[in-house]
Amino acid sequence: xxxxxxxxxxxxxxxxxxxxxxxxxxxxxxxxxxxxxxxxxxxxxxxxxxxxxxxxxxxxxxxxxxxxxxxxxxxxxxxxxxxxxxxxxxxxxxxxxxxxxxxxxxxxxxxxxxxxxxxxxxxxxxxxxxxxxxxxxxxxxxxxxxxxxxxxxx
Amino acid sequence: xxxxxxxxxxxxxxxxxxxxxxxxxxxxxxxxxxxxxxxxxxxxxxxxxxxxxxxxxxxxxxxxxxxxxxxxxxxxxxxxxxxxxxxxxxxxxxxxxxxxxxxxxxxxxxxxxxxx
Numbered sequence: 357x358x359x360x361x362x363x364x365x366x367x368x369x370x371x372x373x374x375x376x377x378x379x380x381x382x383x384x385x386x387x388x389x390x391x392x393x394x395x396x397x398x399x400x401x402x403x404x405x406x407x408x409x410x411x412x413x414x415x416x417x418x419x420x421x422x423x424x425x426x427x428x429x430x431x432x433x434x435x436x437x438x439x440x441x442x443x444x445x446x447x448x449x450x451x452x453x454x455x456x457x458x459x460x461x462x463x464x465x466x467x468x469x470x471x472x473x474x475x476x477x478x479x480x481x482x483x484x485x486x487x488x489x490x491x492x493x494x495x496x497x498x499x500x501x502x503x504x505x506x507x508x509x510x
Numbered sequence: 511x512x513x514x515x516x517x518x519x520x521x522x523x524x525x526x527x528x529x530x531x532x533x534x535x536x537x538x539x540x541x542x543x544x545x546x547x548x549x550x551x552x553x554x555x556x557x558x559x560x561x562x563x564x565x566x567x568x569x570x571x572x573x574x575x576x577x578x579x580x581x582x583x584x585x586x587x588x589x590x591x592x593x594x595x596x597x598x599x600x601x602x603x604x605x606x607x608x609x610x611x612x613x614x615x616x617x618x619x620x621x622x623x624x625x626x
Binding site: 380381383384385387388391401405408409412413416468469470472474475478481 | 545575
């Protein structure tokens with residue numbers, strides 16, 4: 357389960373998920389799958405965790421704000437790219453959305469402990485690049501890249 | 511400092527185990543928060559997490575962050591769908607009647623070697 361320390365550079369692994377808006381109990385499904393895929397391939401737990409935290413927050417954004425969306429990931433030899441596309445309202449002001457504590461989440465999300473305005477800042481902190489393409493009334497595509505490392509602890 | 515296992519902490523909190531993962535796992539720290547993004551951002555691997563939440567997202571958060579165990583405080587009852595996920599992920603979940611304040615104090619003393 358913990359995988360081996362050898363990473364095969366030719367090995368490309370990918371996954372695709374659909375995310376339904378409002379279905380908060382599904383949150384973390386993609387994140388958990390990404391973490392375990394990276395661990396199985398022999399990448400370090402630290403980079404697996406960073407990728408998983410980014411995926412988790414991205415999933416949550418779709419669940420909170422959009423009707424539906426998709427997440428796909430592709431693991432290359434030294435990088436994972438996570439792309440999340442949603443049919444949501446779009447982000448009105450990206451600068452504000454990137455500010456810790458700014459949230460447009462509804463009450464139900466806050467009652468579950470989400471919607472504290474930390475989602476996008478968390479993704480930024482846990483990734484090596486983050487790109488937001490958003491259109492008001494149409495949706496948002498978020499592309500996140502995390503550099504992968506092997507070894508570390510263990 | 512003697513090694514602090516999840517089992518030892520759970521006993522000290524007079525908590526009941528709702529889903530047992532690795533109870534011999536070492537607890538190296540503690541995080542108290544009910545904001546899930548805050549836990550995703552700032553908790554550390556090996557932490558015991560003290561929370562009021564009982565819904566199934568706590569399992570995914572604990573799993574992604576590699577937390578040692580989750581203690582649901584305030585006597586809140588963990589629903590079945592959360593337990594099913596916890597068992598599948600091997601996440602240790604327990605419930606304590608203590609408040610977050612009391613539980614955190616207890617764990618603080620254990621970790622600092624001041625009690626027990």
